Amino acid sequence: MGTQCEPGEARLDPGLSVITGERRQLINLAYRLLGSLADAEDAVQEACVRWYAMSPRQREAIESPGGWLAKVAGRICLDQLRSARARRERYVGAWIPEPLPDRTEWWEGRPGGAAADPADRVTLDESVGMAFLVVLESMTPAERVAFILHDVFRYSFAEVAEIVGRSPAACRQLASSARRRMRASPAPAMSAARSSDVVRDFKQAWEAKDIAALIGLLDPGATALADGGGLVDAAIHPVVGGEQIARYLIAVAGKVPRQTILERTVNGRPGLVVQHAGVTTSVIAFEVVGDRITRCWAVRNPEKLWAWTA
Incomplete structure (x- = not known):
């Protein structure tokens, strides 16, 4: 992988403390968008690499490093989803999202460095349930991104539009279409x-x-x-x-x-x-x-x- 967004570097880059604080949110976002913990980690890492590819002056001009990273990571995920559709047509058998362990189980047998693992940064809720992720796979890449960003992470449609590259009205329609797919495949809540x-x-x-x-x-x-x-x-x-x-x-x-x-x-x-x-x-x-x-x-x-x- 490329450059790591490490907390120790915050002393050298004032904006990095914000970026480090956003990393958990970015992993959460990318996993739901991609259905793969490994790909989510790579997408967030690529966003960090692009941050450090800019000059210090360019970075200082960005008012919200976390918001900038979220946009970049979202676009990277959207590109990956588009290319994944072609790859999955050639996939042997069913493609199921990468299963995610509970953070306590992820730590078992992993002394030293366990806290740095990406699974520790994924919040477990209904939006990472396998039934939920499988329905997401039936959506177009743009529908999935618009739905996750707006309905799960509460980004405004104006912000979604910047990532998807469509108008806010078009993103609203994408999210609406995604909701219909969700309603057509309900996952009954059991204790x-x-x-x-x-x-x-x-x-x-x-x-x-x-x-x-x-x-x-x-x-x-x-x-x-x-x-x-x-x-x-x-x-x-x-x-x-x-x-x-x-x-x-x-x-x-x-x-x-x-x-x-x-x-x-x-x-x-x-x-x-x-x-x-x-x-x-x-x-x-x-x-x-x-x-x-x-x-x-x-x-x-x-x-x-x-x-x-x-």
Whole structure:
């Protein structure tokens, strides 16, 4: 990566103390825009590089370094989203956003430097839930940027327009279109405690290879998606139906008999982490409605599991 925005440099650059204070906000913004913690870190880092590419006089002329960085990071993310659409058309199987661990789990086994990791700077709320991020993937890049900036981070449409490169009225329409997509794919709010009970029962049934119990925990119309990125074995197409998902999971468990299944927080909600020989091989997020699981997202692409590897 390029130049780091380090707190120690604030003594040399009066504007850097503001930039350092904005870094958490920038990571939060970029992760929601890109659905990838690694790409979010790179986008924010690139914004810092562009800041230091300017002369001291140019930097001093900027009234709000944090606001300037947010605009630059937003434009970088928009460019990445546009190029990502073409890349994802060639992606092998389903593309699922990069799963995010809880900050306490990110720290485990990472003495020294853990506090500097980007996951520690991402606020976990409903806007990083897997269901929310998956709906964002259905939006155009401009819709996604306008919606996240305005509805989640409360930027004015005039500010959004500067980033998207359209008029404030056009950005208002983009955000409105994005809201319609959200309303068409509602994610019912379940208490974390109740969801945790269902996910725990699911884990125990999977470990016991109890197909009847698994079917009972899965909605009859449940859908499961797996993201292997063509790098590891994963179902290319969605697995639809509670019984079909249960049988698929039992078959997977039979292929890897010594796997370990752990309860973890995935994107702020109860989820599971699958490990083999101490290496994380899958991170699974769930949508729970009532007492049953309606959707499962299993990320197996090792390039998306770096935040889960000690």
